[in-house]
Amino acid sequence: MIEALIKKRRSVYPNQYNGQPIARETLERLLEAANHAPTHKRTEPWRFKVLQGDSLIRLGEFLQKKYLETTASPKQIQARKFLENPSKAGAIIAICMQRDPEERLPEWEEVAATAMAVQNMWLCATELGLGAYWSSPGLIRYMGEFFDLAGGERCLGFFYLGYFDAPADVVPRGEVALKTEWL
Template identity: 65%
Template sequence: MSKKTMVIDLIRERRSVFPDSYSSEKISKEELEILLEAANWAPTHKRTEPWRFKVLRGKSLEKLGAFLAAKYVEVVEKPKQFKINKLKENPTKAGAIIAICMQRDEKEQLPEWEEIAATAMAVQNMWLCCVEMGLGAYWSSPRLISYMDEFFDLNKGEKCLGFFYVGKYSSPIPAIERGSIEEKTVWL
């Protein structure tokens, strides 16, 4: 039996794995459901559970890429062809993309940043599960995110914060260094 993995080990192993590193191997609905269930257990002040997700797979990835490329051409004064290609192709390299959305509390009982923070914690839960499951993941918040209400049917008070790309990969991801926590901590 292998040594039990501790959460701190998963945290240290978490990396952004970008779409160019993904294989063409599919992500199953069951795998995605595990990620979403993990997200649902994020901490949330006043139990507002502000996270909302839209899962894109298959043809919807192509549609997202086409939308992003077309919107870029529409809103940028001098669009660059390499950027158009990247916006169009990157979504199709993912096994799935989970659109990260936040539903603002109707009563606005909390500052918006707390709802965004809770949604980010939900994403971190998914990301740590990806590490444990051997999946690559990457949170992208392109400038075009502010136009996603034209692509998704968002509820009143709901906004898209980014895309969580998920894919299978085989190439090793390089280790990273972090500065010392002592440099970032003041003990009183």
Template identity: 65%
Template sequence: MQYNQIPITKKQILQILESANWAPTHKRTEPWRFKVLQGKSLERLGEFLAEKFKETTTNFSEFQYNKLKENTTKASCIIAICMQRDLKESLPEWEEIASTGMAVQNMWLLCTEMNIGAYWSSPGLIKFADEFFDLAEGERCLGFFYMGNYDDSPAEGFRKSPIEDKTVWL
């Protein structure tokens, strides 16, 4: 899906983020944290990712470099998906990662309802996110949630196999 250049408003973004805030969370740790990028910060992120790729790869590709640099500016908004680990470690880390994933699911569902295109991307370069974002102690970036308005109808969803293939009844 190609995004058009119609911006997503701050009001819409706040609505989407508020939906994330209602995700299930064990012990009410509410581990999800978000960093909203629009405008020039999208360009800065693209430049950072491209330069980090150039600096760290052993198999440099000019095509991949340019793609990393330009992809961020195709979105109207990117939300960095971060997870704040409970510093007391009062519950397993996977539960906080799962809660953050459920927060993103809420965002994705609301984007769909609002006719905003969205997808989650976790590039290998995400491990360098702490060099771009100011992350708190115990916070880490899990990926980027790209969002944008679009003109065409979204493609019909599909699954590789039916739910019956993934379910055991006891």
């Protein structure tokens, strides 16, 4: 049942990945699932950039360098994480959004559609036994220096992916009744 899959979905972080490669066909399945997200006015704003192998190392080097350049008092542990975390992933999918050039709808709707595309990937990854984590560091504002972004396109974060051995942590949720008002 879909409800069981939704409840099973977890954030699995790069330091939990075991280094097993992810097949291109598996990544294509995730991207195909993403492509079926709801989208107002059919703008399909999601854009993805898939990184594996050497591109993960280049991303880590870029993030570390940019962090050290732009942070008043950088912390070495954080600089090391920016360098090392990408190479721990089997793949990273950069989550980008292409703004409708005609601006026929509010930007938040396109951000929401892109987030729904990521949720589709996340659920598919969960079903396939892949760990996933959406990271949105402040450094994403500089990703136009790393990626060739089209006009009106921006990066919303990184979708880290990797196989893992230990069970994912169960995160308790508060009661939905406390978050719901029936009218």
